Amino acid sequence: MESRCENCIVRQFNSLRAMNKEELKKVSDSKVYKTIKKGEALFQEGEKLDGIFCVRDGVSKLSKLSANGKDQIVKLASKGEVIGQRSVIAEESTNLSAVAVNDMEVCFIPKEIISNTLNTNPNFAVEVLRHMAHDLKEADDVIVNMSQKTVKQRMAEAFLYLKNNYGETEDGFLTLTLSREDYANVVGTATESCIRIISEFKKKGFIKTSGKQIGVANEKQLQDLIDGF
Amino acid sequence: MESRCENCIVRQFNSLRAMNKEELKKVSDSKVYKTIKKGEALFQEGEKLDGIFCVRDGVSKLSKLSANGKDQIVKLASKGEVIGQRSVIAEESTNLSAVAVNDMEVCFIPKEIISNTLNTNPNFAVEVLRHMAHDLKEADDVIVNMSQKTVKQRMAEAFLYLKNNYGETEDGFLTLTLSREDYANVVGTATESCIRIISEFKKKGFIKTSGKQIGVANEKQLQDLIDGF
């Protein structure tokens, strides 16, 4: 485990790279390294956060509970991403829960350092702003997908998204394994409907499965389905 | 028409209030006042923006065209709000179109002033960041609503949202009048379904209508419907 933020490779992917040496040293001195087991929560919807989490390894699902008791997964955050900055910046309690999809390693960074740096280092503020702008665009896209695409199309998108963003194993299965329920919560459908579509896609040869594992078997046909053919 | 930004009341509601006198003077000297007629576009999805728009009067719908040819309205922006900052900050072309819902007055502010100020005035950057964080939270809420609530619930929410954010006339109709098609594009449904629900709500006494105009007749019953009773 590399313990100095200054040398941490993960940082290259997120807004912390806009910090200067001095600022990074402060972060490094006050950060807390944590491991989180699969299924455990980094935080729950409604909590006040005392800082942000920088993901070193593993994946977290960010979700919001709806009135009918279902969880909607709004985003998956993985290596190099920062979780909780929206809430810290707006000085509000979080609107989302963060739960580990697999075992995680994260660094907790106290919010004082973040807000101090925001207020004094414009480069950092602009860098964070860029990331937030990107997240906002992605959220807009999700809104449009949710309202205009069918469940089958959203399932197909989910498989391609996971393939492109998390890769596949040498035997062609998606590296990131989600439960059927998680898939349902990502695309916003009932677990049974999700399972049915997985069965259908498998029968049609779009995907292959082996227990929990799912692999993309025919990317073009999945893409055609997304495009409405 | 008040022509100096320093005195513009609209500014009090958006991130421009974090600018100092000197910065505001620059904005004031380079801004361009524009009127946009109902139905005209401020910009189209995919365009590169040379600046941002500060809304002085009127309302704009921000929407994204989906593959099947339908428009999804992602947000309504009105007096005091700033449009286009996401795109300018990320230095990307816009992901949304902005079309006037009614006659508008806006000030166009060139992007150079915005980015210069972002890079030199941390107060301004943090203020913009706060607004963006707020927008992101709202977008998350929309995602959850889209996937977990029924069309009827979303329609009911739309009426209450318009009442709370734009008010009503003395005879109890919503101040902001949207076409049935716009309502459909806000809640993400077919125009026919939208019209049917309006008829049903009217029959049940939840709302009243008079031509295009719609008024909330029974707020509690609408809220009960949203809450799942």
Add this chain to the structure above:
DNA sequence: CTTAAAACATGATATTTATCAGGTTTTAAT
């Protein structure tokens, strides 16, 4: 004032999706 276009409206029907109910398989703890 006339008239074409757009917006509004409603019925009939098809499609999509959720729900309920009942299974089997897998996982993890004793």
Add this chain to the structure above:
DNA sequence: ATTAAAACCTGATAAATATCATGTTTTAAG
């Protein structure tokens, strides 16, 4: 190794929603 719980799966059915067809009303242009 046994067993309870969780995850997975499928059928039957109901509910929600979209689509198509068609007619009426409103709006805006000439």
